[in-house]
Amino acid sequence: xxxxxxxxxxxxxxxxxxxxxxxxxxxxxSILSADMANLTAVTEGLERDGLxxxxxxxxxxxxxxxxxxxMPVLAAVDHCxxxxxxxxxxxxxxxxxxxxxxxxxxDLITFHIESNSDPAAxxxxxxxxGVKAGIxxxxxxxxxxxxxxxxxxEVVLVMTVEPGFGGQSFLWDxxxxxxxxxxxxxxxxxxxxxxVDGGINAETAPxxxxxxxxxxxxxxxxxxxxxxxxxxxxxxxEAAGLSAQGRA
Ligand SMILES: O=C(CO)[C@H](O)[C@H](O)COP(=O)(O)O
Ligand SMILES: [Co+2]
Numbered sequence: 001x002x003x004x005x006x007x008x009x010x011x012x013x014x015x016x017x018x019x020x021x022x023x024x025x026x027x028x029x030s031i032l033s034a035d036m037a038n039l040t041a042v043t044e045g046l047e048r049d050g051l052x053x054x055x056x057x058x059x060x061x062x063x064x065x066x067x068x069x070x071m072p073v074l075a076a077v078d079h080c081x082x083x084x085x086x087x088x089x090x091x092x093x094x095x096x097x098x099x100x101x102x103x104x105x106x107d108l109i110t111f112h113i114e115s116n117s118d119p120a121a122x123x124x125x126x127x128x129x130g131v132k133a134g135i136x137x138x139x140x141x142x143x144x145x146x147x148x149x150x151x152x153x154e155v156v157l158v159m160t161v162e163p164g165f166g167g168q169s170f171l172w173d174x175x176x177x178x179x180x181x182x183x184x185x186x187x188x189x190x191x192x193x194x195x196v197d198g199g200i201n202a203e204t205a206p207x208x209x210x211x212x213x214x215x216x217x218x219x220x221x222x223x224x225x226x227x228x229x230x231x232x233x234x235x236x237x238e239a240a241g242l243s244a245q246g247r248a
Contacts, residue, residue: 182212
């Protein structure tokens with residue numbers, strides 16, 4: 001019995017898979033900072049609060065010096081939520097696991113360009129599995145290394161901390177990388193969305209939005225909030241204000 005079949009036996013509602021990213025600014029909550037013992041309740045609460053996506057940080061202890069969770073956790077959450085599932089693979093040779101993460105419910109799979117799988121083949125495998133594909137750049141990887149793949153991907157994820165751990169401080173130099181990727185998309189008529197991940201909070205969010213980011217991964221900041229809905233709305237209002245001023 002595969003994971004999807006097994007999870008369907010649970011008494012959870014079946015999620016309608018959304019294959020479109022509709023809103024201008026989307027918030028993807030990194031469950032790395034969530035109360036893992038109460039993941040279903042946390043997910044349901046955030047969905048009610050208007051969250052757009054759930055971000056799964058998959059770490060293997062090889063590509064990054066930390067180990068988190070894999071397909072079984074994704075499959076269990078998939079069958080308890082309608083939220084879009086954003087899977088960030090921080091693993092060696094990610095192409096090996098594309099099919100399994102797709103079967104477990106991923107809507108978007110992002111993988112590191114620095115990993116040892118061929119990026120073009122990995123993007124093709126993700127698309128073949130019926131899932132949106134994205135490439136991830138570590139802070140020290142120049143944005144230009146993404147150029148050969150930018151026509152193929154739906155998302156480019158700019159790491160704004162070193163991958164491996166939640167709760168780190170935002171690397172301000174990454175704002176220029178986001179700007180460069182936004183400018184390249186405009187100049188070449190490309191439609192990839194820019195996602196940022198690491199150290200996003202009320203202070204850093206406006207700066208990355210202004211630079212051109214559309215998907216914000218928020219972990220520790222969101223899960224620290226007494227009122228996550230108010231925190232998400234404040235960031236969206238700030239984004240709307242920047243947009244009205246022509247700054248985003
Ligand atoms: O990919 C990640 C770490 O490798 C996490 O998604 C990221 O760090 C989010 O957590 P926080 O908002 O606490 O920085
Ligand atoms: Co992440």
